[in-house]
Amino acid sequence: MIFQRTTVMLTWILRFTTGSLDAIPRLIIRQADTDRLRYTQNQNHTVLFLSESNDELYVGGTNAVYRVELNQNTFVQNFSLEVTGTRSCRQDSCENVITVIQEFQDSVFVCGTNALKPHCWKLHNQAGNESMKAVESHKGNGISPFFYTQNSLSLSVEGDLYAAAPLYEQGSHLQFRRMLGNKTKVWMYDKWLVEPTFISASWVSRKEDPHNDKIYIFFREKNSDSSPEADPWISRVARMCKVDEGGSKRFFQNIWTSFLKARLVCGIPKESLYFNRLHDIYIQHADDWRKSRVYALFSSSWNSSAVCIYSVKEFEKIFDNSNFKGFSGDVPSPRPGMCVNNTKDLPMSTISVIKDHPEMEQWIHPLHLEAPFYISTNNYTKIIVDNVTAADGRQHNVLFLATDSGKIHKILDDNFKPFIISETRLFSHNAEIQSIKLNPQKKKLYVGYADQIAVVDLQNCQAYGDKCEKCVLSRDPYCAWSGSSCAPVTKGAIQNLLEGNTSICNQSAARGRHKRDIISTVLTGHFAVPMNIPFYFSCPIYSQHATYTWEYNSKSTECQKNGGNCLHLIATVQGEDYGSYSCVSRERDYVEVIQKYCLNPVNKNAAAHIPVIQTIWVVIAAALISQLGR
CATH class of the missing domain: 3.30.1680.10 (ligand-binding face of the semaphorins, domain 2)
Known part of the structure; x- marks a missing residue:
């Protein structure tokens, strides 16, 4: 049975990833070295935060916060945050690794591991000075993890700070809490989650009805089904009311009274095949919350990735109408999970359902029901989505997916059909992406690596050519x-x-x-080559979606691809091989001659005078023929 399911899954993956040229990046773009901000020393972990003005980027590293002036693309301050208090740490944990940066109560709020004693600081700009100073500090337990490798997240909402981080060094008591601010501290009931990994948290505002504002959290948790066919993880979305102040002193005091959770489905339901491991989330907020979309990145045990797109409106539909899993009684009033004026006055019957049956019976399906929006054999780690106004005034969504090898894939959401516009290679070697942030106003991506921040211009239009x-x-x-x-x-x-x-x-x-292109293309090379030696021609592959052929002497042959080049190999030059050669690209309704060569014979006595460059060309041809012939 397991083998059969695996075979079906691989069949679907192959259908999505090899059935069309649209499944591969059309263009390979290599990032210029100039668009980089380099650290003075390598960072094991970084966290990026973009200010509301979008003019400053804050970078949390080890023992410091860097402030970047985006109009100049320069570091303007390195604010030192050394370990506070006495150290009681092991050799690998004696630094203060910054894990949280948020705008909170008119300040930049920063938290770090602080040598196994999590701590937080409020940073303020000094009047008339570009530098910042710490004006207040807090204990960071429950906000920052003890080690930067431990799971955590944070969210700032209207003067309140929400966070998920373990309370103890061993990583235990990991849950989502409201930790600081104007409202009551609230946390989770211990039995609601099983070994969770928190992915993202977001506030969904209802301008016309702020009383019903919700906090959503996305996570995966351990699957209670331990059968061999079951994936060890299940992906979830949960919600809580922003006005939730916890229960009365008698029952559920300081515990969420509106917590509900539901399973996120991403897969092929007809085949009962699912991508169960949630990795990243991007919420595209709309003025009308019902039109807000959630782009979710998943992986499967079959070493593949998928993106599914959800509607916040559908989330609310499930939470407001689904039965409660395992609950068979009459649904009390007010319905469990509803936002009420005073949560401390909720009846015991409502809170009891929340306590014992917080999971929805119905699953949440994506907007595209039959299969994921996008399936790939690439191992993606992060997702960001931008909304772009096209030349005709219409809106289009563009996804940016980061691979585990440090590349960025740019994908057009064409009415739930993906088109991979390009792959941006930021390095000549593989490099792990630690963090990524979108600046939608400046149309830039800021990509954090161990030694630098790479700035990706999303409007790099000159890369597409001059036609x-x-x-x-x-x-x-x-x-x-x-x-x-x-x-x-x-x-x-x-x-x-x-x-x-x-x-x-x-x-x-x-x-x-x-x-005119075919007739008047500039001659790329003119070669005089004797017979009975190997030779080859090469032209660059520009578009991965185009087909390339070599046309010569009224013949046409497909090119042999070698890296980013289209080759025509001649094992041994014969009389019929002399003549003109054109490398022709065809894509949709466009035809272009990329390069043109002329191969001419030489006298035997002139063979010794073949230029050095042509001799090298012959040696390379022999090596290529040997390599590609294997």
């Missing part, structure tokens, strides 16, 4: 053809996001351009 057709084929909502270049979107510029149809560039002119 209208190439710009349109990119299907990048950030970019459009301005008339002279591929540039950040302006109203009325040329785009075709849904199809990438280049005829929009003016069909008759496009046809003429194609013909």
Whole structure:
């Protein structure tokens, strides 16, 4: 049975990941070394926080908080936060690793491990000075973990700080609590969660009805089903009312009285195959909370990743209407989980259901019911989503997925159909991404590594080339053809996001351009080569979605791909091999000659005078033929 399920799952993965060119990045982009902010020393762990003004980025590292001026892309301050108090630590834990940065009560609130004694500080800007100083400190138990590797999260909402972190060094008593602020401290009932891993927390505001504002938390917990076929983890979403002050002194004092949880489903229900391990969450908030979307990143035990998209409106529908799992009595009034004016006055019958049956019987399904929005064999670790206004004024969502090898995939959400616009490679080697933050106003991604922050320009339109057709084929909502270049979107510029149809560039002119390309392409190389030696031609592969062929002497052959190059290998040059060679790219309705060569014969007596560069070319050809022929 397990083998059969695994086979079915692999079949579906192959269908999603190899059935279309759209399943691979169209373009490979290599990030310039100039867009980087380097630390003075490597960091084991970093946390990024973007100020509400979007002009400053705070970076929490080891024993310090860095402040980055985004308009200048420079570090403007290194605020030292050395260990406070006496040290009672082991050699590997005697630093203060910053784990929390939030804007809280008109200050920058920072917490760290503090050599196994978690501590927090409020930082304020000094008047007339760019530097900051600590004006207040708090114990950090329950807000910061003892080790940076321990699970934790934090959330600041209207003067209140929510957090999940273990209360003890061993990692025990990990739960979600309201820790500081104007409202009562509230925490969880111990039996609600089983060995949780918290992923994200978010406040969903209802401007027209603030009394019903909710706090959502996303996590995975240990599966009570221990059968061999069951995944050891189940992914969840839970909610609590922001107005929840806990129960009365007699029952559930300082414990959430509105806590409910439900299972998040991401998979192929018809095959009973699911991605059960939640890794990251991005909530795209809308002015109308009902239109807010949740993008969730999952993995499976089959070494694959998936993205599912949910509606906050559907969350509320399940929480407000589903039966309570394991509860068979009459649902009391007020219904468990409803937001009420005074939670301390809730009847025992309502709180008893919350206490013993907080899980919803119904599962929460994504907006796309039959299968995940996106399935990949890549091991993704983080997800961020931006909303972009296209040239026609319509809104489009773009996903940014970070891989475990340090790359960023840029994916268009085309009405629940993914199109992988590009893969950005920030290093020539694999490097772990520690943290990532989106600045939607400046259209930048800030990606934290051990030794630096890489700044990714989301409007890197020049990477698509200098022709209208190439710009349109990119299907990048950030970019459009301005008339002279591929540039950040302006109203009325040329785009075709849904199809990438280049005829929009003016069909008759496009046809003429194609013909001129084929006829008048600049000769890339002219080679005089004797017979009976190996030789090869090469041209760069620009688009992974295009097909490349070599056309010569009225023949056409597919290229042999080697890395990012399209090769034509000649094992031994014969008379019929001499002539003109064109490397031709075809993508959708666009045809382009990339490079053109001419291969000519030489006299035997002139063979000794073949230029050195051509001799090297011959040696490389022999090596390639040997390698690719294996």
